[in-house]
Structure formats: structure tokens, C-alpha cells
Amino acid sequence: xxxxxxxxxxxxxxxxxxxxxxxxxxxxxxxxxxxxxxxxxxxxxxxxxxxxxxxxxxxxxxxxxxxxxxxxxxxxxxxxxxxxxxxxxxxxxxxxxxxxxxxxxxxxxxxxxxxxxxxxxxxxxxxxxxxxxxxxxxxxxxxxxxxxxxxxxxxxxxxxxxxxxxxxxxxxxxxxxxxxxxxxxxxxxxxxxxxxxxxxxxxxxxxxxxxxxxxxxxxxxxxxxxxxxxxxxxxxxxxxxxxxxxxxxxxxxxxxxxxxxxxxxxxxxxxxxxxxxxxxxxxxxxxxxxxxxxxxxxxxxxxxxxxxxxxxxxxxxxxxxxxxxxxxxxxxxxxxxxxxxxxxxxxxxxxxxxxxxxxxxxxxxxxxxxxxxxxxxxxxxxxxxxxxxxxxxxxxxxxxxxxxxxxxxxxxxxxxxxxxxxxxxxxxxxxxxxxxxxxxxxxxxxxxxxxxxxxxxxxxxxxxxxxxxxxxxxxxxxxxxxxxxxxxxxxxxxxxxxxxxxxxxxxxxxxxxxxxxxxxxxxxxxxxxxxxxxxxxxxxxxxxxxxxxxxxxxxxxxxxxxxxxxxxxxxxxxxxxxxxxxxxxxxxxxxxxxxxxxxxxxxxxxxxxxxxxxxxxxxxxxxxxxxxxxxxxxxxxxxxxxxxxxxxxxxxxxxxxxxxxxxxxxxxxxxxxxxxxxxxxxxxxxxxxxxxxxxxxxxxxxxxxxxxxxxxxxxxxxxxxxxxxxxxxxxxxxxxxxx
Numbered sequence: 097x098x099x100x101x102x103x104x105x106x107x108x109x110x111x112x113x114x115x116x117x118x119x120x121x122x123x124x125x126x127x128x129x130x131x132x133x134x135x136x137x138x139x140x141x142x143x144x145x146x147x148x149x150x151x152x153x154x155x156x157x158x159x160x161x162x163x164x165x166x167x168x169x170x171x172x173x174x175x176x177x178x179x180x181x182x183x184x185x186x187x188x189x190x191x192x193x194x195x196x197x198x199x200x201x202x203x204x205x206x207x208x209x210x211x212x213x214x215x216x217x218x219x220x221x222x223x224x225x226x227x228x229x230x231x232x233x234x235x236x237x238x239x240x241x242x243x244x245x246x247x248x249x250x251x252x253x254x255x256x257x258x259x260x261x262x263x264x265x266x267x268x269x270x271x272x273x274x275x276x277x278x279x280x281x282x283x284x285x286x287x288x289x290x291x292x293x294x295x296x297x298x299x300x301x302x303x304x305x306x307x308x309x310x311x312x313x314x315x316x317x318x319x320x321x322x323x324x325x326x327x328x329x330x331x332x333x334x335x336x337x338x339x340x341x342x343x344x345x346x347x348x349x350x351x352x353x354x355x356x357x358x359x360x361x362x363x364x365x366x367x368x369x370x371x372x373x374x375x376x377x378x379x380x381x382x383x384x385x386x387x388x389x390x391x392x393x394x395x396x397x398x399x400x401x402x403x404x405x406x407x408x409x410x411x412x413x414x415x416x417x418x419x420x421x422x423x424x425x426x427x428x429x430x431x432x433x434x435x436x437x438x439x440x441x442x443x444x445x446x447x448x449x450x451x452x453x454x455x456x457x458x459x460x461x462x463x464x465x466x467x468x469x470x471x472x473x474x475x476x477x478x479x480x481x482x483x484x485x486x487x488x489x490x491x492x493x494x495x496x497x498x499x500x501x502x503x504x505x506x507x508x509x510x511x512x513x514x515x516x517x518x519x520x521x522x523x524x525x526x527x528x529x530x531x532x533x534x535x536x537x538x539x540x541x542x543x544x545x546x547x548x549x550x551x552x553x554x555x556x557x558x559x560x561x562x563x564x565x566x567x568x569x570x571x572x573x574x575x576x577x578x579x580x581x582x583x584x585x586x587x588x589x590x591x592x593x594x595x596x597x598x599x600x601x602x603x604x605x606x607x608x609x610x611x612x613x614x615x616x617x618x619x620x621x622x623x624x625x626x627x628x629x630x631x632x633x634x635x636x637x638x639x640x641x642x643x644x645x646x647x648x649x650x651x652x653x654x655x656x657x658x659x660x661x662x663x664x665x666x667x668x669x670x671x672x673x674x675x676x677x678x679x680x681x682x683x684x685x686x687x688x689x690x691x692x693x694x695x696x697x698x699x700x701x702x703x704x705x706x707x708x709x710x711x712x713x714x715x716x717x718x719x720x721x722x723x724x725x726x727x728x729x730x731x732x733x734x735x736x737x738x739x740x741x742x743x744x745x746x747x748x749x750x751x752x753x754x755x756x757x758x759x760x761x762x763x764x765x766x767x768x769x770x771x772x773x774x775x776x777x778x779x780x781x782x783x784x785x786x787x788x789x790x791x792x793x794x795x796x797x798x799x800x801x802x803x804x805x806x807x808x809x810x811x812x813x814x815x816x817x818x819x820x821x822x823x824x825x826x827x828x829x830x831x832x833x834x835x
Contacts, residue, residue: 100669101660102248102653102766102786104464112449114250114464116653116766116784121178122243125169126223129181129239138165143227150184153237156227158189163233164226166195169241171217180212181225181239186296188232195224202228205282207296208305214244245659248766248786250650252451258645259634260452260465265579266500267623267635270452273442274325274432275407280445281308281321281427287406290319290419300428301338301386307428309342310411312419319419320410325432327399328639329479330492331503335407336394336438337430338386341367343423346413349395350376352406364413365393367425373413382438390428396436402479402639407432435501452634452648454780457578463780465634466648466768467675470627472636473522474599477624479639480505480517487515487613488602497622498535498578504622506539509603515613516602522626524591529571532599533586533632534624535578536560541603541617543610548589548599555600557608558585560619566608571630582622586632599626631676647776653766661686661766662788663758665736668695669799671782673728677702682778686786687771688762694771695763697731699779706733706742708755715755716740728782730800736790746801748793 104116127137132152135141143163147155156163171177179194183206192206194213198220203211223241227234262268277283279300282293290313298307312319327333339347350362363381364373370391375381380396411425433439454465476482480490487510497504509515524530536544538560547555548570556573557566563577570589577583603617604610623635636645653660668686679701687694692712698705702725708716720742722729732743741751766786768777791799 100785101788102784104250104653104781104784111445112252114252114451114650114653116248116250119249120245120659122245125171125177125241125243126239127167131237135165138167141165147235149235150237153184153235154225154239155233155235156189156225157233158227158230159233160230162226162228162230164224166222166224168221169223171221172243173217173219176214176216176244177241178212178214178244179241180210182210182237183208183234184237185233185235187234189227189229189234190232191228192234192236193224193226193228195222195226196220198222200224200226200228205280205295206234210238248653248660250653250766250768252648252650253449254646254648255448256644256646257447258452258465258467258648259637260454261457263455263459263462264500265455265457265459267498269434269637271442271444271447271450272433272439273444273447275323275430276444276447278430278442278444279306279308279428281310281430285323287322287324288320289322290316291321291411291424293321298340298426299388301388301390301392307340307426309424309426310409311422311424312411314419314421316419317416319412319417320408321427322406322408323430323432324404324406326404326639327402328503328637329399329402329481330505331434331478332396332398332436332501333432333434334394334396334436334438335430335432336392336441337409338390338392338428339365339367340388340390340426342411342425343420344411344425346373346411347393347425347427348410348413349381349393350408350410350415351395351397352408360408360415361397362415363395365391367391380436390426392429392438392441394438402476402482434499434503451650454634457576461782463673463782464650465780466650466776466778467633467645468629468776468778469644469647470629470633470636471642471644472638473626473628473642474519474624474638475521475640475642477636477638478503478505478622480507480621480624484518484520486518487511488517490517493620495537495620496580497620498580498582498584499622500579504535504537504620507603507619507621509541509613509615509617511613511615516600517621518601519599519624522599523594526591526594528628529588529590529630530626530628531586531588531630531632532624532626533584534601535582535584535622537580537582537620539618539620541614541619543604543608543614544585544601544619545604545611546585546587546599546601548587548591549593554611556585556587557604557610558583559608574632582620584623584632588630599624630678633675647778649768649776651765651767651769651773661763661786663760663762665757665788665790666695667732667734667785667787667789667791667796667799668697669730669732669783669785669787670697671728671730671784672697672699672777672779674699674725674779677725680778681770681775683770683775684766684768684777684784685771686763686766688758688764689771691770691772691774693758693762695733695735696770697733698775699725699777704729704731704744706731706750708733708735708740708757710756710758715757716752718742718750718752720744720749728780732791732796732800734790734796739790741793741796743796743800746797748797
């Protein structure tokens with residue numbers, strides 16, 4: 097069977113990218129980018145000299161003025177190129193500049209190691225390398241500019257954090273490390289108090305030159321770097337970082353979260369012998385060796401209120417002291433996570449564009465989760481002490497929540513006539529459909545009732561003994577089981593009022609359709625959400641204000657190249673499920689960047705529509721009603737002139753021997769949209785593939801059948817060859833589990 101030119105499986109992704117197949121480059125455009133013996137091929141050379149170091153390199157000396165060298169390259173408008181270079185030494189250069197498309201691109205903090213960037217050419221032919229920092233020097237080698245002739249990685253964006261179900265069935269933040277720029281302590285996102293940061297001073301625990309040094313200023317009182325991270329009352333957190341001794345042999349981590357009457361609980365760590373020097377009574381402090389003199393130090397604590405606070409990292413074992421100029425420690429890999437587990441270190445940049453690898457609650461293969469934008473309109477999703485309580489109490493619980501940590505609340509009735517928990521802070525729009533969801537677990541109450549006063553109905557009833565619905569007096573309701581006997585229950589309703597006591601839920605007597613509270617009834621609650629829409633999406637945490645999670649978008653696979661796709665014949669394959677069978681179009685396309693010329697897999701209501709369109713004219717189209725589009729299904733569309741077919745789950749559903757295909761150079765991109773940026777695909781994606789040949793009927797049947805593992809083997813090999821299996825969230829375990 098042919099190997100796909102594009103293949104996306106959810107195990108393979110990084111920060112802002114979905115790896116989707118081999119990248120092929122054209123010929124080298126730069127002359128003498130390796131600087132083997134001299135600077136031949138480079139002109140307008142200013143303060144740049146050839147160096148024999150590193151087997152030949154270019155030394156950019158900007159001690160007096162900026163240094164630069166340039167070449168004229170043969171670009172083609174509309175083509176995509178990759179620029180790559182290697183920094184061999186950097187002595188104070190804060191930013192390096194590359195001139196493309198008649199403008200400079202600044203590369204900030206150019207660390208020692210390999211760098212690359214991609215761009216689509218629009219104008220100009222001059223290529224310039226420049227050291228933009230006067231008073232510094234930098235050594236560059238292995239400069240390359242090549243056209244990308246075949247490239248199929250997706251750009252991914254969400255621009256907000258989200259949640260997923262991890263492989264253990266628990267809800268997890270994506271990414272779970274709350275600190276952005278976790279190994280760029282010099283970034284402005286970090287606050288520095290009496291401290292300067294020297295970036296990329298030392299080899300870090302991952303063998304990259306990314307270890308920073310935090311240096312004390314002379315005098316002063318406080319000396320630390322810190323980061324603001326909000327916490328929720330009763331939730332346990334773990335803060336950690338890697339430290340290595342320099343002039344100081346002690347590091348400390350402390351927090352300002354109101355614990356201990358507003359003090360700064362501090363724990364310190366001995367970097368000479370790898371022991372905990374002191375441990376605050378509110379902390380569990382740990383230290384472990386990471387090799388080469390590095391230690392991973394951590395504190396675990398439980399927040400006593402919902403608030404914004406800071407986690408501080410300091411080069412001494414005291415909270416306040418007089419600083420000694422340039423005395424400090426090396427620091428790398430800061431992390432702040434929920435729970436009492438330190439967790440595997442997850443590097444971050446801006447934290448907002450990491451795809452979500454979502455697992456079924458009770459195990460199985462993961463999917464890429466692509467959800468629409470939603471807002472949790474509730475101010476407090478976890479801290480129910482901030483809700484209105486009528487004859488009930490809300491207390492902490494030591495049992496694990498659906499997050500796998502002890503941050504659930506205990507609901508207790510105090511009488512049987514009127515006992516409920518409500519939220520009256522919402523303002524809804526009359527006529528709009530909303531879904532309320534919450535996680536509940538039985539203590540001694542079998543029946544739960546939830547209702548929206550704004551819907552004008554008496555609500556829905558849920559049986560926690562049997563995990564089934566009772567009476568439903570609204571648009572719809574669902575109950576879904578999670579680990580440890582938790583259930584997520586939902587109530588979908590149409591608002592008939594704009595405000596008021598909008599959400600009410602209560603434990604009731606053991607009778608379906610009853611509204612009488614159960615005396616001394618108890619149950620656990622966690623994760624409440626109200627969102628505009630006909631179904632519940634993944635949990636959006638809130639702690640004092642409504643929070644919006646943006647839409648997941650994966651687009652532009654192909655990077656404007658044409659060699660990735662075949663205009664005259666091929667196959668578009670997807671293994672997907674939709675989130676809801678509503679009237680919104682959910683489309684995956686192979687196109688020219690418009691919605692009028694494309695191969696499309698289109699899901700709307702209960703219809704699956706296969707289509708090939710040229711300049712708005714359908715050459716092939718077939719619609720099929722699937723029994724349940726929210727279940728996983730495999731679809732393949734074959735196209736060739738006068739030869740079209742549609743396969744779903746191993747069966748041929750349609751074929752046609754009439755219709756044209758695309759002219760040469762038409763298809764340029766694969767995207768989870770209609771080809772023009774609209775009708776974003778919302779659903780779960782297990783795989784998407786493009787074949788450059790029209791597969792046989794036997795191959796199409798095998799491709800869409802249950803056992804299609806051969807599809808992924810070439811992709812797995814390719815990922816291992818380029819070490820992408822070690823990328824962020826791309827582990828060998830994930831790959832093997834998927835296969």
C-alpha cells in the first residue's frame with residue numbers, strides 16, 4: 097500500500113504545531129553558508145571576519161558598530177522557505193537580525209545551538225545577517241536557505257489554555273505547567289526584585305545551553321525572581337525548579353498566598369549536599385539530584401483561599417537580606433502544577449497554543465480534541481463556598497476529584513423542606529440555548545436535581561446509584577461516568593429570563609421527580625460550568641470571573657507547496673467523530689486556500705457529505721446519513737478523472753465515473769475548515785491522511801476498516817528519525833499506545 101504524503105496522528109505534536117509528514121527541501125540558495133575556509137560568496141561585509149574556530153565560521157564583531165554580511169538570493173514569490181543557522185558562541189548579543197522580504201526579523205536571545213524560521217516570499221532578493229547589539233559579538237555557522245517543496249505540518253492555535261482527559265481518565269490542564277517561559281527566566285513575564293538574570297549561562301539538565309543565572313544586586317532587602325499564579329481555596333499545588341550552586345550554595349522557594357496570616361512561608365535547599373535545609377510547616381519540601389550539580393527542588397502546599405499570589409525563587413536561605421553584587425545560583429525549568437505530585441517537567445513558552453491529546457474516560461486510543469470557543473459564565477467553577485447556600489453547608493473533602501486531586505467540595509443538607517445551592521450572578525439572553533454541567537459523586541444521596549430558574553422548568557433528575565437519568569423537564573440532559581464513581585451531569589435549556597437565581601442543585605429524597613430535599617443528604621461536587629450551546633464542552637476553570645477558552649484551529653498543512661499533494665488523483669482520509677449533530681458545518685478540506693475549489697469531508701446534522709468542487713462547480717458529491725456521527729468513523733474519498741468513490745468503515749458507499757479533477761498546481765493546503773477559514777471542524781480526530789495516488793478498492797476497504805495499523809508505521813519511523821518522538825507531549829509511550 098502507498099505511503100501517505102500527509103499523516104496526522106494525535107500523539108505527534110508540539111507547541112503550536114501538529115507534525116503531519118515528511119518535509120522535503122529544494123536546493124541550497126546560500127553560497128558558502130558553512131564558511132569552511134573564508135567568506136567567499138558574501139558581500140557588503142561590515143565588521144565580520146572569518147574564523148578558523150568550529151571548522152570555519154563567521155565572527156560578527158559589533159564592539160563599535162553593528163556587523164553584517166549579505167547575499168542576493170533567487171527567491172520565487174509565493175514560495176515557502178526555511179532559513180536555518182547555528183550559533184557557535186554568543187558574547188552578549190541580545191538579538192540577531194535576518195533581512196527577508198525587505199524587512200528585518202529580530203531573533204531575540206540567540207542561544208548557542210541551531211535556529212530556524214519559515215517564511216513565504218513576497219518581495220525582495222537581499223538576504224542579510226546582522227548582529228543587532230552594539231558592544232557584543234556572536235559567531236555564526238551553517239547558514240542555509242532552502243525552498244520547502246513538500247511540507248505538511250499543521251499550524252495550531254488556540255491562544256488560551258484548556259483542559260483534557262489524560263490517559264489515566266482524569267481532567268488535566270493543557271499545559272499542566274502554569275508558568276510561561278519556564279526556562280527563560282530573563283523574559284519580561286518574570287518579575288525580578290533585587291535580581292538581574294544572565295541568560296543561557298550554563299548547560300541545563302537537558303544538555304542545552306539554556307541554564308540562566310539569577311544574580312543579586314548589591315544592597316537592598318529582597319532578592320528573588322517570581323511569577324504570579326492564581327490558586328483556588330483548598331487546592332494543593334506543587335512549585336519546583338532546577339538549581340545549581342554558583343557563588344551561593346543555597347536556594348529557596350517561597351510563596352505569598354496568605355498562608356500563615358499573610359506571611360511568606362519559605363523552604364530552603366542545600367545545593368552542596370542535596371538536602372533540605374529548612375522546611376516551612378505549610379510546605380512539604382523535596383530535593384533530588386538531576387546530575388552535573390543540578391538539583392530539582394520543590395514545595396507542596398494547600399491554598400487557604402482563592403486568590404492571585406506569587407511563587408518566589410531566590411538564591412539564599414533567607415527571606416530578607418543584604419545582597420552581594422553578582423552572587424547567585426543557576427536556575428532552569430520552573431514549574432507550577434496542581435496536586436501533590438511534582439510531575440514530569442513540561443517546558444513552556446507562552447502556554448497558549450498546545451494541542452490537546454484527549455483520551456476516552458475509561459481508556460483507549462487518544463484523539464486530537466478540536467472544540468469551538470466557549471465561555472464558562474460562572475464566576476467560581478470549583479469553589480462552591482462562594483455560591484448562595486440555603487440550608488446547606490459546603491466543606492472540603494479529602495476524596496479525589498475528577499482531576500485526581502483533593503479539591504472537591506462536600507455538599508450537606510440541613511433540612512428537608514428547602515435546601516439547595518444556587519448561583520444568581522448570571523445574565524443570560526432570552527431564547528438562547530445554554531448547557532449547565534457539574535460533576536457529582538454520591539455520599540449517601542441517590543438523587544440529584546438541577547434546574548435553571550431562567551428556563552421556566554422544574555429541571556432534571558439524576559440517579560447516582562445506577563448512573564441513569566430520571567425525569568427531564570428541559571431540552572435535554574446527560575449523565576456520564578468518570579473514574580472513582582464520579583458523574584458529569586448536564587442540563588440543556590432555553591433561557592426564558594435574563595437573570596435571577598439561575599442555577600439550582602440539590603440532593604433530594606429517593607423519589608424521581610421529587611423536589612423535597614433529603615434530610616442530612618450529602619454528595620460531592622466539582623467543576624460547574626454554564627456555557628452557551630447545546631452540549632457541554634471540556635471544563636473551563638474559573639476563580640472569580642468568567643473565562644473564555646478559544647476555538648482550537650489546525651490549518652495550513654502544505655505551507656503553500658504543491659509537491660505535497662497530487663492534483664490529478666489521490667485520497668483524502670480521516671478518522672473522526674463530531675461533538676454534536678447540530679446544523680453547523682464541520683469540514684476538513686484539501687484545497688487551494690478557498691472554499692470553491694476543494695476536496696471536502698463535510699459533517700452537518702446527521703449527514704456526511706463527500707465533495708470535490710472546482711471553481712464552485714461540484715464534480716462529485718454524495719451525502720450519507722450516519723447512524724451516530726458522535727461515534728468514531730473512518731472515511732476515505734478517492735478522486736481521479738471520471739473515477740470517484742466514498743468508503744466509510746470498510747464499505748464502499750458510493751462511486752461515480754463522471755467528473756473532472758484539478759489542473760496542475762491547484763492544491764496547496766490541508767486544513768480543518770472549509771478551505772477558506774470558515775466552518776471550522778469541531779470534533780475528535782484520530783488521524784488525517786492524504787495519498788498522492790488513487791488507491792484500489794481493496795486498499796480503500798482496508799484503510800477504513802478496523803485494523804489499519806499499517807497506515808501509521810512509516811509515520812512512526814519518520815518521527816523517530818527526526819527525534820520528534822521526543823517533542824513536547826510526543827512520547828514513545830503515546831506512539832505505541834496509539835499503534
